[in-house]
Structures are given as structure tokens and as C-alpha cells.
Amino acid sequence: MKIDLTPIDAPAIKSRPVYAPLEPRPGKLHVIVADDAGADAVTDLLAKASNRSEILAVAHVMYCPGPTGTDGSAKLEALGAAQFFRAPTIPALLPRLVRVLADAHMGTQFYLAGTESLIGQAEREIMNTGFPFASIQKEQRGSTLRRVQCVHCKGITENVATDPFKCSHCGLSLFVRDHYSRRMAAFQGVNIDAEDPGQVPESVVRFK
Amino acid sequence: MSLDFRPGAFSEFFRDETFRDTFTYTNSNPRRFPFPFDRDDYMYSVNMEPHVPGRKGTAFEHTFDVDEHYVAEMIDRAKVLAEDPLRCQSLPHMTLAGWDVLELIMEAKARDYPQWFSLTKDGNRWHWVNRPLGIEQSFTFLDEATLPYPPFEYIMRQTQGDWTLQDERDGTLWMDAGIATSQADWSVDFDVGMNFHEWHAPVPLAHEKGVFDRALKFLLKLQQGAPVRRFNWTMTVNPLLDTAPETYPKWGPMKASITPENLGRKQHLRVELQSLYRLPRSNAIAFDIRCYLCSFEQIVTVPKWARRLHRVIRDLPEELATYKGFSRNRAAMVTWLSQYDDGAPTSAGWWPDD
Numbered sequence: 292m293k294i295d296l297t298p299i300d301a302p303a304i305k306s307r308p309v310y311a312p313l314e315p316r317p318g319k320l321h322v323i324v325a326d327d328a329g330a331d332a333v334t335d336l337l338a339k340a341s342n343r344s345e346i347l348a349v350a351h352v353m354y355c356p357g358p359t360g361t362d363g364s365a366k367l368e369a370l371g372a373a374q375f376f377r378a379p380t381i382p383a384l385l386p387r388l389v390r391v392l393a394d395a396h397m398g399t400q401f402y403l404a405g406t407e408s409l410i411g412q413a414e415r416e417i418m419n420t421g422f423p424f425a426s427i428q429k430e431q432r433g434s435t436l437r438r439v440q441c442v443h444c445k446g447i448t449e450n451v452a453t454d455p456f457k458c459s460h461c462g463l464s465l466f467v468r469d470h471y472s473r474r475m476a477a478f479q480g481v482n483i484d485a486e487d488p489g490q491v492p493e494s495v496v497r498f499k
Numbered sequence: 500m501s502l503d504f505r506p507g508a509f510s511e512f513f514r515d516e517t518f519r520d521t522f523t524y525t526n527s528n529p530r531r532f533p534f535p536f537d538r539d540d541y542m543y544s545v546n547m548e549p550h551v552p553g554r555k556g557t558a559f560e561h562t563f564d565v566d567e568h569y570v571a572e573m574i575d576r577a578k579v580l581a582e583d584p585l586r587c588q589s590l591p592h593m594t595l596a597g598w599d600v601l602e603l604i605m606e607a608k609a610r611d612y613p614q615w616f617s618l619t620k621d622g623n624r625w626h627w628v629n630r631p632l633g634i635e636q637s638f639t640f641l642d643e644a645t646l647p648y649p650p651f652e653y654i655m656r657q658t659q660g661d662w663t664l665q666d667e668r669d670g671t672l673w674m675d676a677g678i679a680t681s682q683a684d685w686s687v688d689f690d691v692g693m694n695f696h697e698w699h700a701p702v703p704l705a706h707e708k709g710v711f712d713r714a715l716k717f718l719l720k721l722q723q724g725a726p727v728r729r730f731n732w733t734m735t736v737n738p739l740l741d742t743a744p745e746t747y748p749k750w751g752p753m754k755a756s757i758t759p760e761n762l763g764r765k766q767h768l769r770v771e772l773q774s775l776y777r778l779p780r781s782n783a784i785a786f787d788i789r790c791y792l793c794s795f796e797q798i799v800t801v802p803k804w805a806r807r808l809h810r811v812i813r814d815l816p817e818e819l820a821t822y823k824g825f826s827r828n829r830a831a832m833v834t835w836l837s838q839y840d841d842g843a844p845t846s847a848g849w850w851p852d853d
Contacts, residue, residue: 442686442747443744445688463748469701472690472693473692474691474692479689485747485748486752
């Protein structure tokens with residue numbers, strides 16, 4: 292069991308999705324899902340689109356504020372998309388996305404921007420409906436707080452800032468392994484003092 | 500826990516032994532153990548070779564090695580699955596691949612071990628007999644309703660080794676089904692649905708060496724009827740089959756129980772004989788990770804293996820010892836093994852010197 296903490300500036304994690312700036316693409320419907328500073332990724336996307344008004348005319352924008360309170364909803368609402376929805380949190384946003392997916396046809400473009408938690412959970416819903424991988428673009432912006440699954444009790448702790456941290460479900464001290472599951476939309480948390488119960492290193496803030 | 504099979508012939512061939520609590524597991528013949536080091540040092544490589552029948556009386560004699568631990572391993576698997584059903588998962592599109600692997604295993608075992616297994620077919624109506632586990636089952640091939648479990652889980656409850664089924668799409672392999680009750684510290688529940696590079700992400704050094712790129716390229720060309728195999732290995736304290744991350748808080752403390760006096764008995768080399776099969780209907784790839792355990796005191800009964808294991812463990816890069824989870828006991832292992840290394844040269848290849 293690897294218990295070394297990875298430095299914050301460690302090279303890319305191999306199982307972690309690769310993020311790139313959002314690019315405008317032709318589509319019959321543009322589903323834009325963002326949270327936190329992802330609002331800026333969306334305005335940047337539209338700023339470089341030559342057909343901005345055409346995209347907005349068939350765009351459905353869903354947004355929620357970030358885990359540290361960043362709220363870009365005003366600037367997204369001001370874009371004038373065909374539909375705009377502001378949810379208070381990610382769990383409150385997802386049912387709307389699922390409903391939209393039920394009617395979405397091939398030719399839909401998906402743009403996900405913001406925290407890894409939002410991107411991961413939205414991507415999971417989209418992939419569950421069978422849309423091709425290639426129709427989903429993702430850009431990470433803002434908070435790097437992590438969503439972590441406890442490999443022992445299976446509970447997911449949101450907005451993890453420190454390493455190690457206490458599982459919010461079973462209470463074990465977990466280190467955040469640099470292993471990411473898109474199906475869970477979560478990193479893996481593994482008990483840090485299993486071999487020497489009680490010997491938990493001091494927590495370090497790694498994610499903000 | 501109640502078993503849904505009645506283990507039969509413990510007495511004549513199959514050992515009545517445990518992989519937990521009392522840890523009565525042992526090898527009647529250590530020379531049968533698939534020792535994984537063909538030279539005195541070790542570094543990751545793709546190291547694939549055709550999985551063809553090998554020497555008689557070894558783990559390589561048949562496609563699927565049914566050894567003296569079979570019945571005890573299946574009892575251990577049933578216990579793990581009763582405690583944690585998430586250890587066996589299959590995404591909905593993998594049912595056909597499950598039938599493929601069921602067919603592969605039943606046909607091979609009935610062919611290679613007619614004294615224990617038989618398969619008779621009348622069109623799609625099949626009759627399977629597994630004498631060591633006391634199982635007799637008539638069913639309709641490709642009709643899930645005729646088996647007590649989905650096909651993948653059904654055959655896996657009668658098959659040694661952890662298995663994954665890889666769907667091929669978008670130029671890579673996706674681990675979309677798997678069972679792990681004898682794994683070296685990876686989680687089926689977490690990894691199911693990942694692609695080839697994703698599930699190997701935690702492995703150090705190998706990505707940089709391009710090992711996984713080459714391995715994937717190789718595997719995508721895998722043909723039906725031409726399986727391949729390779730070794731992997733790690734270390735386990737006590738003959739514990741189920742070293743899952745899920746239960747790490749339970750078994751982790753055992754790693755701290757090693758002393759110079761008990762090391763030879765408690766410390767086990769854990770070998771994975773991995774084999775890969777292209778499946779005919781689903782075009783999926785089945786991956787068998789068969790675990791063999793051998794205590795250090797049994798390994799050193801083969802002088803060549805004793806010398807070689809000492810050198811491999813002594814010279815291994817520290818990252819690998821850490822990743823494989825034995826850096827804590829590495830120095831003690833090297834000290835213990837050094838008693839059995841007189842510095843004499845060793846012959847090439849992994850077989851014991853005859």
C-alpha cells in the first residue's frame with residue numbers, strides 16, 4: 292500500500308481526465324454545465340465563438356456556485372441563453388441535467404466547466420445515456436477540492452481539502468490516493484494508519 | 500455463512516486448509532510453485548509469452564491449473580462474496596462476455612480434468628458437472644434465467660484466480676466486469692469501468708518506460724485461440740488470499756507482526772500468473788489473475804530460488820518495494836534470505852535446477 296503523499300505539484304495523474312479549454316463546436320443543442328469559476332470558462336468559450344448568437348439560441352445553461360462560495364450565476368444569466376438554470380448545489384443541479392438528457396438527440400454538444408466534482412458527476416450522467424465520449428468537452432477551473440470515495444466503507448466525502456482527512460461516513464483517517472474513477476467521479480481514499488493504528492500524520496492542506 | 504455447494508473430495512487430492520484466521524494453507528510440493536524470476540534482478544516489462552501447455556506436473560501443464568488448493572479457495576471466495584458482494588461486478592453490456600468466459604472455462608476443464616469436470620451439450624442445452632465442489636447444473640447456454648447467478652459470477656464461483664473482462668472500444672480496453680477475492684490490493688468496485696491506462700495509473704515507473712503503451716498495443720492484437728501469459732508478483736504476510744484495499748484496516752496490522760524468528764513461516768511470495776484470452780462472441784478480452792502463495796521457508800528448499808529471491812529483493816528499486824507494499828519488511832527479508840545465498844551463480848530461467 293502506497294502511503295507516501297504525492298507532492299501538490301506532482302506530474303499529471305494517469306487516471307485523471309485531461310482538461311482543455313472549451314471550444315465552440317457545431318451542434319443542434321448546446322448543453323452547458325458549470326459551477327464555481329467554470330462560469331468564466333463559459334464566457335471565454337462564447338467570446339471566441341464566431342456564431343455566438345446561434346449557439347446561445349439553442350443553449351441550455353445549468354450552473355451552481357462553487358464549494359468556496361464563488362458565484363458566477365449573474366454573468367451566465369446575462370448571456371441570454373435559450374434556457375438558464377441556477378441550482379444551489381451540484382446534487383440539486385443533476386436531476387435537471389438527467390431530464391434534459393432524456394430528450395437530447397445525437398448532435399448535442401456538451402460543455403462541462405468548473406470543479407472536478409461537477410465535471411465528473413455531469414460526465415457520468417451523460418455517459419450513462421450513451422452519448423459518445425467525443426461530444427463532451429471538459430475544462431477544470433476554480434476550486435481543486437476533491438471528491439473522495441472511502442475504499443473501505445464506500446461513502447463519498449465531498450470537498451476534501453486536507454491529506455489525510457477523516458472519512459465523513461466511517462471516521463477512518465484516509466490518505467487521498469492519486470487514482471481517479473470516472474464512474475465514481477471520485478478519487479480513492481485509503482486508510483493511512485491501517486498497519487500502525489493511531490499513527491496518523493498531521494494533515495496538510497493540498498486542495499483549495 | 501452457508502455454502503451453495505457441497506465440497507466433495509477434500510481427502511484424496513484437495514487440501515482442507517484456510518487462507519484466514521488459522522492460516523493452515525501450505526504447498527505439498529513447493530517445486531510446483533510458479534517462481535516468477537528468470538534472472539537475478541527485476542524490473543517491469545511487458546514480458547508476455549504464448550500461454551501454451553507447459554511441463555507436466557507444473558502450474559503450466561493445462562490452460563487453467565486446478566491444484567490442491569482449488570476447493571479451499573472456492574470456499575474462501577464464497578465467504579468474501581457473502582461479506583462484500585461489490586467484489587463481483589459486471590456492467591450491463593458484459594453479459595455476453597460472461598457467457599464466453601463460462602464456455603472457455605467449462606470446455607477447458609472438462610477437456611483437461613475429465614476425472615473432476617464434465618460438460619455435455621445438446622444444442623444450447625448444456626449439462627455441467629463439477630465433482631470437487633459437488634455441483635451439477637443443467638442450463639440453456641445464453642439464457643441467464645437458467646443459472647442461479649449471472650454467467651460471469653456463476654463460473655467465477657467455481658474458478659480460481661481473480662478475473663476481469665475487457666470490452667474493446669475507442670482503441671483501448673475497458674474493464675467492464677471483474678471479480679476480486681484474491682487480489683493484490685486493487686478495488687474492483689473502484690476500477691470497474693476504467694480504461695487500460697486508467698486502471699494502471701497507480702503503478703510507478705512503468706508508464707514512463709512505455710510499458711503500458713506497448714502492452715495495450717500488443718493486447719489489441721490478441722487473437723482468439725492464442726492466449727498469452729505473464730507474471731506479476733508481490734509479498735504477503737500470512738497466506739492471505741484476500742488482500743483487498745476494502746479490508747486493509749483488518750489485514751494491514753499483520754504486516755507489523757514479522758519478526759526474524761517467524762519471517763520464514765509468515766512471509767509469503769505472492770505470484771500472479773496472468774493469462775489473457777480473446778473471447779469469440781463478444782470480442783472482449785478475459786484476464787485471469789491467478790494467485791499462488793509460497794512461504795519463504797518453502798521457497799528456500801530450492802537452492803536456486805533461495806539465492807535468486809535474495810538478490811531480487813535486495814536490489815529492487817525502492818519505489819517498487821513501496822508500491823508493492825513491503826518496504827516495511829524489506830530489510831528483514833533481505834537479512835533472512837541472505838543466509839541462503841552463498842553467492843554462487845544461478846542458471847537462467849525460472850525452473851528449479853534439477
